[in-house]
Amino acid sequence: MGKKTxxxxxxxxxxxxxxxxxxxxxxxxxxxxxxxLLGPKEQPFAKVERLSPEECGRYCRYYRRKNSWVFTxxxxxYPQLLDxxxxxxxxxxxxxxxxxxGQSQWELKPVDDAAETVYELRVPLKLIPSGKAFAFKFVTDxxxxxxxxxxxxxxxxxxxxxxxLFQPEQTGNHIFRFHxxxxxxxxxxxxxxxxxxxxxxxxxxxxxxFLTAAKTDLELGALVEGDQTTFRLFAPRATSVKVSYGKLAxxxxxxxxxxxxxxxxxxxxxxxxxxxxxxxxxxxxxxxVEGTSHxxxxxxxxxxxxxxxxxxxxxxxxxxxxxMPKVSAPFTPPSWHDLVILEGHVRDLAAHAPIxxxxxxxxxxxxxxxxxxxxxxxLKEIGVxxxxxxxxxxxxxxxxxxxxxxYMTVNYFSPESSYAAEPEKASQIEEFRGLVEDFHRQDLAxxxxxVYNHVGEPNHLLFIDKFYxxxxxxxxxxxxxxxxxxxxxxxxxxGRRLIIDSLxxxxxxxxxxxxxxxxxxxxxxxxxxxxxxxxxxxxxSLILIAEPWSFRGHIQEELKETGFASWNDGFRxxxxxxxxxxxxxDIIRHFVAGSPGTTRFVAQTINYTESxxxxxxIDRITERPKGDGTDPTLLDRRRTHLMASLxxxxxxxxxxxxxxxxxxxxxxxxxxxxxxxxxxLDYNRRYVYSGTHGYFRDWIHFRxxxxxxxxxxxxxxxxxxxxxxxxxxxxxAVVLFNADHSVDAPQLVYAINPHLVYADxxxxxxxxxRLKQIADQERFRLEGIDSARIPLDATRINLPPxxxxxxxx
Numbered sequence: 001m002g003k004k005t006x007x008x009x010x011x012x013x014x015x016x017x018x019x020x021x022x023x024x025x026x027x028x029x030x031x032x033x034x035x036x037l038l039g040p041k042e043q044p045f046a047k048v049e050r051l052s053p054e055e056c057g058r059y060c061r062y063y064r065r066k067n068s069w070v071f072t073x074x075x076x077x078y079p080q081l082l083d084x085x086x087x088x089x090x091x092x093x094x095x096x097x098x099x100x101x102g103q104s105q106w107e108l109k110p111v112d113d114a115a116e117t118v119y120e121l122r123v124p125l126k127l128i129p130s131g132k133a134f135a136f137k138f139v140t141d142x143x144x145x146x147x148x149x150x151x152x153x154x155x156x157x158x159x160x161x162x163x164x165l166f167q168p169e170q171t172g173n174h175i176f177r178f179h180x181x182x183x184x185x186x187x188x189x190x191x192x193x194x195x196x197x198x199x200x201x202x203x204x205x206x207x208x209x210f211l212t213a214a215k216t217d218l219e220l221g222a223l224v225e226g227d228q229t230t231f232r233l234f235a236p237r238a239t240s241v242k243v244s245y246g247k248l249a250x251x252x253x254x255x256x257x258x259x260x261x262x263x264x265x266x267x268x269x270x271x272x273x274x275x276x277x278x279x280x281x282x283x284x285x286x287x288x289v290e291g292t293s294h295x296x297x298x299x300x301x302x303x304x305x306x307x308x309x310x311x312x313x314x315x316x317x318x319x320x321x322x323x324m325p326k327v328s329a330p331f332t333p334p335s336w337h338d339l340v341i342l343e344g345h346v347r348d349l350a351a352h353a354p355i356x357x358x359x360x361x362x363x364x365x366x367x368x369x370x371x372x373x374x375x376x377x378x379l380k381e382i383g384v385x386x387x388x389x390x391x392x393x394x395x396x397x398x399x400x401x402x403x404x405x406x407y408m409t410v411n412y413f414s415p416e417s418s419y420a421a422e423p424e425k426a427s428q429i430e431e432f433r434g435l436v437e438d439f440h441r442q443d444l445a446x447x448x449x450x451v452y453n454h455v456g457e458p459n460h461l462l463f464i465d466k467f468y469x470x471x472x473x474x475x476x477x478x479x480x481x482x483x484x485x486x487x488x489x490x491x492x493x494x495g496r497r498l499i500i501d502s503l504x505x506x507x508x509x510x511x512x513x514x515x516x517x518x519x520x521x522x523x524x525x526x527x528x529x530x531x532x533x534x535x536x537x538x539x540x541s542l543i544l545i546a547e548p549w550s551f552r553g554h555i556q557e558e559l560k561e562t563g564f565a566s567w568n569d570g571f572r573x574x575x576x577x578x579x580x581x582x583x584x585x586d587i588i589r590h591f592v593a594g595s596p597g598t599t600r601f602v603a604q605t606i607n608y609t610e611s612x613x614x615x616x617x618i619d620r621i622t623e624r625p626k627g628d629g630t631d632p633t634l635l636d637r638r639r640t641h642l643m644a645s646l647x648x649x650x651x652x653x654x655x656x657x658x659x660x661x662x663x664x665x666x667x668x669x670x671x672x673x674x675x676x677x678x679x680x681l682d683y684n685r686r687y688v689y690s691g692t693h694g695y696f697r698d699w700i701h702f703r704x705x706x707x708x709x710x711x712x713x714x715x716x717x718x719x720x721x722x723x724x725x726x727x728x729x730x731x732x733a734v735v736l737f738n739a740d741h742s743v744d745a746p747q748l749v750y751a752i753n754p755h756l757v758y759a760d761x762x763x764x765x766x767x768x769x770r771l772k773q774i775a776d777q778e779r780f781r782l783e784g785i786d787s788a789r790i791p792l793d794a795t796r797i798n799l800p801p802x803x804x805x806x807x808x809x
Contacts, residue, residue, distance in 0.1 A: 053172030063172030215493035221305030291476025333445030364419030396456030403676030408456030514543025594651035698780030732759035
């Protein structure tokens with residue numbers, strides 16, 4: 001531009017109006033609209049229009065109106081203003097900043113009574129320094145200075161503080177709206193180009209909706225093909241990307257190589273060598289737009305598409321495709337209505353397995369594989385047909401020996417390296433594939449708990465593009481509805497693709513049978529729908545489960561119309577109260593019938609009373625002080641049996657937690673996410689509480705047998721399928737399954753009394769001669785219980801205190 005005046009003062013995306021660019025320019029109101037182009041393809045804009053002064057005020061926070069200057073702000077940006085109790089004042093160079101607080105002549109007032117409104121202050125021309133620029137800002141009566149967004153075209157920095165800049169020549173006619181060309185495909189680093197006969201000016205758009213729409217269809221990661229290796233990384237705002245690779249894991253032999261940008265957002269380097277087994281990482285440089293980017297060309301970024309990595313910081317490991325062939329004969333998991341799931345953790349299951357294992361084997365895949373195949377293996381013995389493993393995607397334990405639940409993911413493609421015998425050789429690939437194969441040989445489906453709502457530390461995606469990959473608040477700080485410090489922006493093109501590509505990889509390379517999505521509300525219903533569509537193209541039998549909440553909200557209602565099942569936290573909370581005699585008839589009616597109203601079909605509810613999180617079952621209901629169920633009472637044990645009968649008799653998909661069948665206790669500790677000493681299963685409790693362990697096993701075996709088919713109802717919600725009978729004034733109940741004979745299986749009668757007194761329950765046409773009692777709160781005998789049977793006659797069942805029963809009709 002030489003010495004000529006800069007024509008474009010600022011340009012940014014108007015987030016509220018799709019397809020529009022807002023431009024702040026140094027053009028007088030009489031200027032003919034100039035020749036502008038949208039780069040890098042230099043396409044002309046479809047339309048250009050000058051904003052009104054009031055619209056300009058929305059961006060600059062001031063404009064000229066006749067004989068006054070109007071200072072303005074919108075309360076929707078500042079939540080502290082929405083209750084209308086906070087007063088706002090103009091602080092500036094000319095009115096001594098904070099001393100303006102409390103002075104009515106500097107107070108902005110709401111223009112109407114709406115909560116989300118515009119605040120304005122009209123200042124007569126005579127009170128504004130004539131012809132001078134100055135800094136200003138807004139401050140509350142509590143002396144809290146309201147932030148200045150980096151998107152403001154008149155943002156300025158002074159002594160490390162952000163302010164608005166008042167320029168008297170810019171009266172509110174200097175901002176223009178440009179409509180993008182029809183069919184324009186954004187790349188993420190758009191530029192506005194001014195070009196005339198004698199000069200040119202290029203202005204890059206900062207973080208924008210152009211950025212979040214940027215995408216590539218190119219294959220990403222470290223790609224080996226024959227004697228050639230290609231590195232590719234999507235980094236739309238980067239100004240430089242380098243890849244470092246070498247043979248040594250410590251990086252001492254690694255060198256940096258510059259990558260080229262292919263399409264404005266994808267960086268690539270082709271190396272004429274097969275680098276299988278090499279270690280690599282990226283260095284991403286770029287402009288540090290305050291608050292919206294986090295570029296650091298010295299930080300080693302772990303490739304989001306690395307198929308294996310060595311710990312939370314990396315490096316990634318180049319893996320040839322021959323090591324990850326697609327599964328040729330996929331395992332078919334049970335139908336949803338036939339599932340009985342056990343949630344477990346790799347190390348918890350293997351740590352104290354009563355077989356001969358090395359210390360290293362007890363810490364990961366190898367130990368669990370040997371325990372699974374051993375005689376008397378717990379996972380075979382318990383009788384479930386699906387395991388839900390807590391996260392095995394690379395997570396952020398600092399040292400390999402450190403215990404972690406795994407809910408802080410740093411790479412979505414690599415199986416956790418600390419569970420592997422030789423992670424430096426990427427053995428986690430073969431070891432995890434072998435573990436899945438071993439489960440399948442035992443007719444056990446494998447469901448993985450996956451975390452796509454936030455990421456662990458270090459946050460590698462942050463160093464690639466903060467604005468693209470994460471939700472930010474009004475101050476451009478990371479949002480925290482996950483409770484983990486960052487919320488992934490799952491609805492961007494490449495955010496969705498990262499999720500779907502990694503899930504497809506786990507299915508195609510490892511034959512995983514399903515996924516449980518942690519805090520799925522933050523992923524969003526539309527992304528979940530796309531996940532379902534894309535994954536079922538790969539494996540139609542896939543099991544999809546959502547944890548339907550976050551700290552922000554709940555999407556249970558929306559999930560009803562999808563192919564996702566949902567964790568039922570209401571079942572967990574209410575059944576614990578019910579077996580303690582604190583429930584109601586409505587509780588038993590709702591949850592035993594498959595939670596009608598919250599599900600479209602009964603297998604959409606995952607019924608559970610314990611999971612990894614929060615207090616475990618026995619600590620939740622124990623009579624012992626401090627919620628420590630290590631030594632449960634007889635009443636604790638009886639209530640556990642009542643709960644087990646309810647869990648396995650209720651319509652829906654039952655899930656139990658590891659060790660729940662032998663009353664595992666966490667000593668009253670609620671959050672044990674890094675307490676391997678507490679979480680590891682003490683298998684000796686199977687012998688101490690063998691009756692409880694056997695009771696769970698018997699219920700599972702019966703539910704999965706032909707005789708228990710009525711409990712595996714696979715239809716929609718039907719009021720005629722289940723009938724309830726109650727004792728007057730009591731929550732004790734009798735339930736008739738298959739009441740309408742719609743299932744080709746025996747009818748079942750189930751009864752439960754959680755109270756300390758007898759319950760007489762009237763039942764129409766009971767026909768006791770047709771009933772065979774096969775279970776109570778202690779026993780399960782398919783051939784029939786022949787002693788101490790629960791009393792019944794033609795119209796009534798007389799339930800003793802704290803009992804349950806099951807009859808075949």
